[in-house]
Amino acid sequence: MSHSGSRADGPLHMVTPTIRSFPISAHAGYDVFLKLDNLQIPGSFKIRGIGNLMKKASQQGCKKVVCASGGNAGLAAAYGAKMMGLPATIVLPQSTPAFVADKLRNEFGAEVEIVGKVWDESNAYAINLAKQPDILYVHPFDHPDIWEGHSTLIEEAAKQLPCKPDVVIVSVGGGGLLNGLFMGMQKVGWGSVPCVAMETRGADSFNAAVKNGKLVTLPDITSVAKCLGALTVSAKSLELAQQYQNIHSVVINDAKAVDACLKFADDHRYLVEPACGASLAAVYGDVIKGLQKEGKLGEVKTALVVVCGGSSVTLKQLETWRDMFHL
Ligand code: PLV
Secondary structure, three states, X not given: OXXXXXXXXXXXXXXXXXEEEHHHHXXXXXXXXXXXXXXXXXXXXXXXXXXXXXXXXXXXXXXXXXXXXXXXXXXXXXXXXXXXXXXXXXXXXXXXXXXXXXXXXXXXXXXXXXOOOOXXXXXXXXXXXXXXXXXXXEOOOOOHHHHHHHHHHHHHHHHHOOOOOOEEEEEOOOOHHHXXXXXXXXXXXXXXXXXXXXXXXXXXXXXXXXXXXXOOOOOOOOOOOHHHOOOOOOHHHHHHHHHOOOEEEEEEOHHHHHHXXXXXXXXXXXXXXXXXXXXXXXXXXXXXXXXXXXXXXXXXXXXXXXXXXXXXXXXXXXXXXXXXXXX
């Protein structure tokens, strides 16, 4: 792994490994490759996009960073700000666990404000805070610089994989990751590779938009995957789904996402959030087979799963969910 995050002139994210998962491949019956972005220092892929946005914006000069986040975007923004020597204020909804707020304060020196029941409410507050001059407002998913940063994940994977995958699997919250992956896939010549966009029920704003042919605002986030909880997906994600037939939106229940997190912990000894479990559930469960039966996917010999990671999880929390869902 390259620690480019420590160089003042380089990107804030690291190059992460893409590994072949022998346990998951044995289970799935095809080769499953994992892009391990859970290994990024702030705990998720988010630093790719947010780091890119912050580096670009800093060229115009700014004195402070403000970001509203379900947790992981905030950790990325706070880490980025620390590396760039800027103060940061991170606005979290009440649903974000207290230990994430502590991490933000203690590890990255950020100021934390808890505002709103869901991220959308925290965001409205953050936008207002950022109206003062010289403040850089960092959106967690809806900005072209964020997508450009996320696209590096695919550029790396294309160099690391032994072949072009038959499918790429990704979780969707506000859609920033999906938009960025899509951008990367066009760049590396994977334009024809299908993409499976995973959400959990109760955080399924992308699926609702795709089904209705227009953006839909969910009444609430009822899934345990709070980090997939944007009430409305980005307009760009809907536009991509309408333009390209090879983006397949799939919704699973929370139990399957949590079950995948548990299996992944045993198989690879990594703890990830249900937001990431949603993607892993596609290869642990029958999502791929289901799409093939519907005629949406052809033969799959190789799948690439984006292990987006996430810090809003502990062993104890995972055990609580395991009991709650009788797993
Ligand atoms: N999380 C955002 C939005 O939360 C945040 O503020 O951290 N996987 C993980 C671990 C995530 O944290 C997120 C987004 C996603 C996937 C989805 O990424 P997106 O929003 O770019 O689709 C409310």
